[in-house]
Amino acid sequence: MISIIVPVYNAEKYLNRCISSLLNQTYYNLKIILVNDGSIDNSKKICENAAKKDSRVKVINSVNEGVSLARNKGLKRASGDYVSFVDSDDYVEPGYIEKMLLTLKKKKVDIVYCSAIVENINGVFIQREYEKNKLIKIQNYDWNSSEAHCVVRGALIPKWVVSDLKFDKKLFVGEDTYFFAQCIKKVKCVYCIKNPLYHYVIYDKSVSHGNSINRLVTEIYAWQKIAHLFNNNDSAKVACAMRCKKMLLENQKNKVFKNLYYEDIAKIYKNYFIIVIKYFLARKKIDSAIKNCIFIILIDVNFRY
Known part of the structure; x- marks a missing residue:
């Protein structure tokens, strides 16, 4: 059954x-x-x-x-x-x-x-x-x-x-x-x-694609839980960081997101940054490592302006 x-x-x-x-x-x-x-x-x-x-x-x-x-x-x-x-x-x-x-x-x-x-x-x-x-x-x-x-x-x-x-x-x-x-x-x-x-x-009205920003950010909280659950697995932390990066990029012009969530989600990304770089270098993905090095510099610029 x-x-x-x-x-x-x-x-x-x-x-x-x-x-x-x-x-x-x-x-x-x-x-x-x-x-x-x-x-x-x-x-x-x-x-x-x-x-x-x-x-x-x-x-x-x-x-x-x-x-x-x-x-x-x-x-x-x-x-x-x-x-x-x-x-x-x-x-x-x-x-x-x-x-x-x-x-x-x-x-x-x-x-x-x-x-x-x-x-x-x-x-x-x-x-x-x-x-x-x-x-x-x-x-x-x-x-x-x-x-x-x-x-x-x-x-x-x-x-x-x-x-x-x-x-x-x-x-x-x-x-x-x-x-x-x-x-x-x-x-x-x-x-x-x-x-x-x-x-x-x-489709446009599906739950995962039509939520308000207040609901969408709970995806990051889900990935934080996964990173904690798989604490000895760096890939879970990298995956969490990549979701943070994606959300920061996609919502940098959203005023609600910028006022309420940008700084906290940027902090999560920063906490995992060294693990992210080591992860990509270990897999010889030099371009990805470089892009993340550039991104961490731009985070604070975007937040200030």
Whole structure:
């Protein structure tokens, strides 16, 4: 038995596609948990209709409390041996579950995650996440590499791993990154599948791309937690620093960000600066090291002006 948790909020335009992709899995023994997080469109009706048509679909209706608490409610209802997370505006390939489960057993690993096709609302291809299969021992997990999986979607996780974990409701962006980090902290090795079994759809009003700056900055707090969780792994600190750098660059003209958050996030970056330079030099990425040396000089200039 595998439980698939789907948080749902005002997803009527995409929900049928998502549910259909789950019901049409080549692996049948599923429990599909649709958590309707207080939707005010037709999402509730779509969920309940799906449950009437297929006994594998279970619906949880609640008031709107956010994606973290919605996923937590789904976790409470999860049963079986493994869990997987799918977002209601995304969809998966027919072999999504079966291929990950077979890989997990064949490779004798703890967690498996797959590549995804990133596309826009019109189905136009943007990018593919992973280009090769790879077994990764957690002691060698590089959080700043292109192979690092930093989300919960597109993964198959043993039920025992998540049994005592919860999504942090104080994090509005990066909550799934921190949750997945806690998962892999508990295991010995993971496996990356290059096959794009998941379709990640980006659209303007999605939670992770349409938040106010006050919510967006919680991504940095999530990465600070990960850096602390993996205290002996410098790549986690580098990944945190790179998120800080990205946020500083993207919001340098945002007055709210500059007044409330710029200085604190710049400080986090500075704290990890030496580790960042050592990380890139050790990998012979001289250009990246130089760019970060230039950036740390520009931080204070941007703050003053």
